Amino acid sequence: MTHDDPERRRAEIAEGVAAVRARVAAACAAAGRNEDEITLIAVTKTFPASDVRLLAGLGLTEVGENxxxxxxxxxxxCADLPLxxxxxxxxxxxxxxxxxxxADVVHSVDRARLVSALSDAAVRAGRTLRCLVQVSLDEAAPGEAAGEPAGEQGRGGAAPAEVPRLADEIAGAGGLELGGVMAVAPLGADPLPAFTRLAEIAADLRGNHPDARIVSAGMSGDLEQAIACGATHLRVGTxxxxxxxAIVR
Structure with missing residues (x-):
């Protein structure tokens, strides 16, 4: 296992980071966007804390977990790291x-009960959580939750018509800050229409909440399409x- 060889593992991860950053740069150039607009989140599910440390050493300090x-x-x-x-x-x-x-940011807020639970918890902890409304762009079938393989659990997400109400609830809740929206592209379909729809929903949301500028969309297989449609945050693991x-401790 390469986890037993830190230098080799670091080289593997460095190669992956460089390749993804090159893809982001090319996609931004094609879309006429600045790379500084993109936040790359490393989804480290099933990988050990040692990989998180290696990522941080390579300058990638935004970490996603499922x-x-x-x-x-x-x-x-990893509490000693600036993550x-x-x-x-x-x-x-x-x-x-x-x-x-x-957690600093919760991407998967999709119902009022969760808003209340997170608000109570954040106030109790004396923390402020940035929350994104997860939007369902594929209401017909459950599949993957954000950033994880299909079939493990329901995808979740609020119907587009419910987004304004849920956003208002987050914005008005103690201990929470409305950050924007998140979505997962429908399985087995061209992601562009879904990401275009998400961009429209995000733009409508900013009409009432101008600071809610985060659009979390795009993973390893569709980050280019997400960037083309205005994504600000990418959730990339593989x-x-x-x-x-399996995690090696």
């Missing part, structure tokens, strides 16, 4: 208090770190 039971100990182990933790997976209300203890593997 599951609290993995994210919490990893965040604790921003993004919770990008489907979030149960009974996990809100735990997630509020370490292209940075390789195929999913």
């Amino acid at each position: 599951r609290d039971q993995e994210a919490r100990p990893k965040a604790a182990e 921003t933790w993004h919770f990008v997976g489907r979030l149960q209300t009974n996990k809100a208090r735990a997630v509020a203890g370490y 292209a940075l770190l390789g195929g999913r593997r």
Whole structure:
């Protein structure tokens, strides 16, 4: 296992980071955008804290996790690093208090009960959580949660018509800050129409909440299309770190 060889693993990750950054640069050039507009989030699900440290050493300090039971100990182990933790997976209300203890940004807010749970937890912890409204762009079928393989759990997401109300609730809740929107492209379809729709929803949202400028969209397979449609945050795992593997502690 390359995790037992830190230098080799660092070289692997450095190669992945360089390749993704080159893709981002090319996509930004094609879209007439500035690379500075893009925040690259490394989704480190199933990878060890040692990989998070290697990413940080390469200048990538935005870290995404899908599951609290993995994210919490990893965040604790890396508490000495200047990281921003993004919770990008489907979030149960009974996990809100735990997630509020370490996450800086929650991408998957899709219902009023979760807004209330996160608000209570953030106030109790004395923290401010930036929250994104997760938008369902594929209401017909469950698939992957944000950033994780299909079939593991329901994708989640609020219907587009529900986004304004949910955004208002986040903006008015104690301990929360409305950051913008997030979505996952429908499985097996051209992502461009979905990301175009998300861009329209994001623009409408900024009409009432001008500071909610985050558009979290795009993963390893569709980051170019997401950038073309105005994404500000990309959630990338496999292209940075390789195929999913069991955590080696």
